[in-house]
Structures are given as structure tokens and as C-alpha cells.
Amino acid sequence: MLSYYFKLAWLSLRKTPLLSVLMVSTIALGIAAAMVTYTVSYMMTKDPLPAKSDRLFTVQLSSWGPDQPYLMVDGQEEIPAMVSYRDVRGLKAAAKAKQETAIGLFKIMSRAEEQNRRDAQMRMIRSTHNDFFSMFQVPFLYGNAWSEQDDSSGNPVVVITKALNDELFGGANSVGRHIVLGESLMQIVGVMDDWFPIPRFYYLSSQVYQDPEALFVPLEYQINQQIFSHNDVTWSCWQDVEDVDFSVFIASDCIWLFYWAELESAEDRADYMDFINAYVDEQKSAGRFARENLSRLFTIDEYLRWAEVLSNENDMAVWLAFAFLLACLLNCMSLMMTKFYGKGSEIGLRRAVGASRNDICWQFLCEAFLIGLLGGVLGLMFAQLGLQLIQQIFTYLNVTIMQMDLKIMLMTLILSVVTSVLFGLWPIYRAAQIQPSSQLKSL
Amino acid sequence: MKDFTVILKSLWHSKTSPMLLVLQIAVTFTIFVNAVYMVMQKHEKVTAPSGVNEKQVFSLFINLQESGEARVAEFEQAIRDIKGLDSVDNAIPVTSVPLSGYGRSVDIGYGPADEDKLTSSGYYGSNYDSLDTLDLQLVAGQWFERSDVSHSFFGAQPGGKVVISRALAQTLHPDSWRDVLGKTLYVHNEPQQVIGVVDDLKAVWSFWRLFDHAVLSPTFEVRDKVGIMVKAKPAALEQAILDVKGLLLMTPGRQIDKLKPFSQIREESYRTDVAELQTLQLVLVGLLILTMLAIFGQARFAILKRRKQIGTRRALGANQFQVLRYYMLENFIVTLVGVVIGILCAVLVNTQLVSYFGLAPVPANYLTVGAVIILFAGQCAVFQPAWQAARVSPALATRSV
Numbered sequence: 001m002l003s004y005y006f007k008l009a010w011l012s013l014r015k016t017p018l019l020s021v022l023m024v025s026t027i028a029l030g031i032a033a034a035m036v037t038y039t040v041s042y043m044m045t046k047d048p049l050p051a052k053s054d055r056l057f058t059v060q061l062s063s064w065g066p067d068q069p070y071l072m073v074d075g076q077e078e079i080p081a082m083v084s085y086r087d088v089r090g091l092k093a094a095a096k097a098k099q100e101t102a103i104g105l106f107k108i109m110s111r112a113e114e115q116n117r118r119d120a121q122m123r124m125i126r127s128t129h130n131d132f133f134s135m136f137q138v139p140f141l142y143g144n145a146w147s148e149q150d151d152s153s154g155n156p157v158v159v160i161t162k163a164l165n166d167e168l169f170g171g172a173n174s175v176g177r178h179i180v181l182g183e184s185l186m187q188i189v190g191v192m193d194d195w196f197p198i199p200r201f202y203y204l205s206s207q208v209y210q211d212p213e214a215l216f217v218p219l220e221y222q223i224n225q226q227i228f229s230h231n232d233v234t235w236s237c238w239q240d241v242e243d244v245d246f247s248v249f250i251a252s253d254c255i256w257l258f259y260w261a262e263l264e265s266a267e268d269r270a271d272y273m274d275f276i277n278a279y280v281d282e283q284k285s286a287g288r289f290a291r292e293n294l295s296r297l298f299t300i301d302e303y304l305r306w307a308e309v310l311s312n313e314n315d316m317a318v319w320l321a322f323a324f325l326l327a328c329l330l331n332c333m334s335l336m337m338t339k340f341y342g343k344g345s346e347i348g349l350r351r352a353v354g355a356s357r358n359d360i361c362w363q364f365l366c367e368a369f370l371i372g373l374l375g376g377v378l379g380l381m382f383a384q385l386g387l388q389l390i391q392q393i394f395t396y397l398n399v400t401i402m403q404m405d406l407k408i409m410l411m412t413l414i415l416s417v418v419t420s421v422l423f424g425l426w427p428i429y430r431a432a433q434i435q436p437s438s439q440l441k442s443l
Numbered sequence: 444m445k446d447f448t449v450i451l452k453s454l455w456h457s458k459t460s461p462m463l464l465v466l467q468i469a470v471t472f473t474i475f476v477n478a479v480y481m482v483m484q485k486h487e488k489v490t491a492p493s494g495v496n497e498k499q500v501f502s503l504f505i506n507l508q509e510s511g512e513a514r515v516a517e518f519e520q521a522i523r524d525i526k527g528l529d530s531v532d533n534a535i536p537v538t539s540v541p542l543s544g545y546g547r548s549v550d551i552g553y554g555p556a557d558e559d560k561l562t563s564s565g566y567y568g569s570n571y572d573s574l575d576t577l578d579l580q581l582v583a584g585q586w587f588e589r590s591d592v593s594h595s596f597f598g599a600q601p602g603g604k605v606v607i608s609r610a611l612a613q614t615l616h617p618d619s620w621r622d623v624l625g626k627t628l629y630v631h632n633e634p635q636q637v638i639g640v641v642d643d644l645k646a647v648w649s650f651w652r653l654f655d656h657a658v659l660s661p662t663f664e665v666r667d668k669v670g671i672m673v674k675a676k677p678a679a680l681e682q683a684i685l686d687v688k689g690l691l692l693m694t695p696g697r698q699i700d701k702l703k704p705f706s707q708i709r710e711e712s713y714r715t716d717v718a719e720l721q722t723l724q725l726v727l728v729g730l731l732i733l734t735m736l737a738i739f740g741q742a743r744f745a746i747l748k749r750r751k752q753i754g755t756r757r758a759l760g761a762n763q764f765q766v767l768r769y770y771m772l773e774n775f776i777v778t779l780v781g782v783v784i785g786i787l788c789a790v791l792v793n794t795q796l797v798s799y800f801g802l803a804p805v806p807a808n809y810l811t812v813g814a815v816i817i818l819f820a821g822q823c824a825v826f827q828p829a830w831q832a833a834r835v836s837p838a839l840a841t842r843s844v
Contacts, residue, residue, distance in 0.1 A: 019743065022739065022740050023740075025736070026733065029732065029733060107700065109692075109699070117692045117693075118688050118692045120692060122700040122701070122702075182698075183696060231667075232700070320726075324729070324733075327471075327733060328733060331737045334460060334464075334740065334741065334744070335740045338744035342747055386725075390722075393717075393718045
């Protein structure tokens, strides 16, 4: 019987092509608007590392000076998100986590060895430990991360992104070739494949939607070279470091590095926190860490919430888009009224030859279902178009934010079908109320 | 217009569907007017001139490797070398670059203490050539003498001279901005004599409330990283950028940062604004299409219901034009009611927006223009169904179902 109703629905849609197109495109428009905004907001806040998100932590320490807190927020003392190089050394040496890495940043002129001096460009460089690449599941196109040895000696090695490899070496395997940073020659050990973690959680919250930097070097290399871009990176000190020597600066409590640790399992969090507290006590007895110990671990999600990148207040745009969808659905509802009203005589005839009210309802439910399905399919097409438009508008955001995954596509179809059936209920109810007798008389 | 009363009666007779349409038009109109106004304001903002010759100017930052007095000489030599290039017209040292987000603001007041502060302003420390390099327009007073130029590590020399932007002068003296000339203004708590006013110069942050305020000082600053703005010869911008880069990189250890033509600085500065603008425009188009679809569907419904009536009217001698007119007028009335309610809602919503988000109130002509647009869209949407109605054959009335 259902298949017969679908056949009827199809015929009825074909009979009033204009009205059907109107209904389907109204739903499609609303669905597309809602899903485009939902996609963007969903992709911007999704879990960037689902495999490890419960056992990856950033470490924040109460290393600030005794005179005043780092920051007061609503009467509560806040501690910085970054740590000092001195504490990076301390934590890394203890090696309590499965893998751990510091994350720094500096800025320097860079070019391929073959390029002319004048083609050098100022680029941001990430300084990390080699664990960075395995912890954050960075895929490699050629070569791999640098070795433990490179980490400890601070060898002049570099990992570059696919985009930079395309720019400087035309996409060829450049492992073993050289890049000039400032005045020194760096050997390329690895070329990353496409890797755009969104949100990019591992550094400052203000930069979560930017692409990763193009070059990665060992942190110890930066220390050996005594590079610190104080004009161009975020850093903070409670001690006076005006005109001090580099060695004094890195031994100070100045904070300029993020620290991430990956544990074996989520259950190890408490043990690792105990270790951090023990480390803080040790530093206190050495005369540092003069403040109350507020040190803490944050998972990716906790860090992004704390930094207010992810807010619990839902996106205004998503609300608006769903309001727009509601308007579209109300529209479609009045169109269905029109449609079913026009079929009064058909209903009367079917009732007269023995169809129950339920049968009529089923028949029109199938029709509403079909309209919803077609609206969903068209809505998907509109949504792809909308996402393309948005990509052109927001050129400075990573493209992956504006791409639907399979889950969202399915959701789109389901939403479309469910809402059109739901909004079809009233017109269907009205249609089922039609008296057969009134329709069989001529007017 | 004898149709008029008839239409009102028939609308009153079956209220639900025109009512729905009226509501939808009202809601659309409310959103539409407020959004259009936001679009207009944003558009005005992103197209406003920066006061700088945008076609020929580019900016960059370099590191200085000497120290003390040798560093000043190194900087002055670098500027001289750049000015010596064939493709370059002029070049100046700067502490900030307009619109770039890189630079600073200063407190402004008529007294040295913090409580004397009246407002804030963008700050540019440069030298004698800044008028020519940026193509600023002096609208009152005079320009610096070459002897006024000096250098510092940070900030202007106390007791020096400054030139300010007209918007800042107007903020200080709303009734007669020229009164600012000759006054001693405290810039960053240091006394400075105002000797001139330039027509238009913007601060560093395009999102700033006081974006129009600027102070120019003839004191350029020398630190380990310094800014330079260069004016290329006409149509030689690309060449000048290459030449400057090649020249500067001949020095070992030289670093060049943020080398950008001004057009790019402008684009980056307004990027989010432009994105919002375009998104809003998309929303507006979507809303209009939706409303037109609704009117269209509604009108078709009305006509479907009344085919026999129309046939009867035609049989009684109404011509096609009269039928067309009837439905066009009916739509006009329904839309008008929607728009009137919409105007009330739009004003209400707008007063809320003004009080919550500090937006400017919508001017009255937006409401009228918006109303005309919606009415026109409605007439467009109803035309096809009305035309179909007009073509109903009189014979229809004589047949039964």
C-alpha cells in the first residue's frame, strides 16, 4: 500500500509542477541556510584530536612573582597559559609523560639555499620538541620528524609544510636539501603532508583558526642561536629583563612557551597532577614559585573553554539560520494547505469508495515525506553552493571549516524530511476532515 | 477604485491565510530594514578613504643592528638609500602604520595630569617628509620646519610641535575646530604646540571608536625594530618593492618584516567587515526570495480557490485587465498592511538594538525605501498568478466540477 501511496504522491507532485517546485525550493532554501551555518559552527568547534583528546594536557604553572598576581578575573587569581624555558627544562628532564613537547615561536628571514638573498621572506617559525609530530598525529609526505639527538643538541634541522615545499621546491622530495634561516643553513629532515587541526588548539587562543606555521625547528636550536623575537611573539615577565643577556633571560621566570603532555591513559591524569604539584613544591624550596599553587592541567576542550574559544552560548548565527528555516517551513505549510485543498474532490472520491481517514493521512504523509526528501536533496546542493560562497567570502579561514562531512549530509536529509512531515501534519489533518458528501455534490 | 471595498470585505471574510502572509511580510520587513541599514553603515566604513595615497605607498619594518648614536645613523642612512632608488619618490621613518594594527595610541588633553585626559588618538612619529610621502592635505595652519625634526627612543620631544587630523580637532573644539591652532596640547602627558591640521589621517585600528583621530609629530623613533613608509613613483609600486627589498638585504643580518603595499594593509584591516557585509547581503537576498515565494504561493492559492468566481466575473463582462488589476490591488493591500506592522516592529527592534549594541538609529528614509522595495517585490511576485487569473475563460463559470 505504501508504495502505491508514494506513486500517488509522485503523480500528484507531477500534476502541479509549479506548486511542487515552490514547496521543494522553499524547504531547500531554509535547510541550506540552516545547515551552512551549522556546518561552519560545528567544524569550528569539533574535537581536533578525537583519538587522544582525553589524555592530552597542557600544563599551566603558578610561577608568577610574589608582588602581584599574573591576572585577576572576577576577583579570582589567574595563572598564565604559558610557562618559562626553565620549567620546560625541568618538566622535560623528569620525563613523566609518555610524550611531551614545548611549543615556541620566533620570526626570522628564510629562503631555500638556492634562492637569491633578496628573495628571503620573513616567516614565523615553530620551535618544538620532536614529540610534537607524533603527539599531534602530524602526517609526513617525505622523511620524518627529527631525532632525540637533534632535540638535545639543538641541531640545525627543519621540518617544513607541504605548502612551503610546493613553494620552494615545486613539490619535489626536498629531504636532505637546505633552507637558510637568518644566516645559518638548516637541513630539511621531513616534509609534512596536509595538516590543518581545527581549532588549532596547541598555542594562543587568538590564533586557533590560523594554519600551522610553515617551518618547525628543535627548541634547543633556537636557544643555541639565542633567538628571541620580542617584538613579534607573546611573552610576559614579572622580573625586569630590560637589556639583560640572553642567558639571563632564559633562566628567568619569563613565560613564552606552551607545554603539552600526552599520558598513557586518561586515568593517569591524577598521577601526573601529583607530579606537577611535587615539582612546584621542589621549586618553592629552591626559592621560586612564591605564589599559592594554582597549577593545573587542561585537556584540549578545557583549554579552549577556559580561553573562551568555545562558548556554551550557542552561536547567534545558527539561531538566526534556524529561525529562517522556521519561516521557510511555515511558508511550505501554507503551500501544502493550498495543495491539499485543491485535492478535495479526490479525497471525497476516495472516502466515498471506502478509504478511512487514516488511509487519507497516510497518503498525504507520503507526499509530505517525498517533498521533504526532494527538499533535502536540493537543500544539500544549495548548501554546497552556499559553502562555496562562504569560502570565497572568508578566504582567510581554513577551507576545511566550510566542508560538510557525511554525518552532516545525512543530518541535513533527516532534518528536511522530519520537519516537512511535522509541518505537514496540520494540513493533512485538515485534509482528512473533508466530508466526502460535500465534495461529491457539484457546486 | 470600487474594487477597494470589495477586496477589504473578501479579505475580512477569510482572514487566516492573508494574516499569515501579513505576519511574514512584517517579520521580513523588520529584519530587512535593520540589515540593510547595517550593510550601508559597513559599506561606508570599508570604503572610507584612509587619508594616505593608497596606490603608491607601501610600508615595511626592518631591524637595526647598531646601537646608540650609530643606530640613528644606520636608520637615517637606510632611509637615504631608499630615497635614492630610481623607482622611489620619497620615504619616511614611522612609528605606526595606518590601518595595519601595528602602532599605538596616545592620551590627549589640555593638561599634564591623567585626569586632564579628554580623548585618545593614533600617534605617528615621523619626519619632515611625511606630508609629501603620504600625500596628506594640510587644511589649516602650517607644516613643520626641517629644524623641528628630531629623534627619540620613545615618544615626541616635550615642547615640540604637532599636526593633528581634522577629526581630532573637531572632537577637541566641536564648534570651531580651527581654534585648536596654536594651543598647547598634552600628548601622552607631554606639552606639544598644535601648528597645523590635516584633512584626513586614520589611526592604526579600523575597529576603534576613535579611528579618525591622529597626531603627527616630527620626532621619529629609533629602536631595534623600526617602521618605514615608502612612496613609489607613479605606477612603479611593484618595482619599488623589489628594489627596496634588494637594497636592504645587501646588508648581512638585515631582516625585513610586514612588507606590504597599502592596498593589502587596507584589505586585511577590513577583512572581517567585508566578510560580514557580504554575508549580510546574502541573507537579504535569501529573505527577499523567500518572501516573494510566499506571496507567489499565496496568490496562486487564492486564485485556485476562486477560478469559478473569476469565470463568473468574466462572463458578466469584466475584461482581463480588470481582473489583473483586482489581484494586483489585493496583493498591494495585504503587503501594505504587512509593511505598516513591519515599520512599527522595525522601529521597536531598532530602538532595542540602539540601546543594547549602541548602533545608530535607522533614518526614516530607510523605512520608506524599504517599504517601496517590499511592495515592488510583492507586485512582481503576484503578477504571474494574477495574469493567469485574468486568462480564466468565462466558459468555466457555466460548467460544473
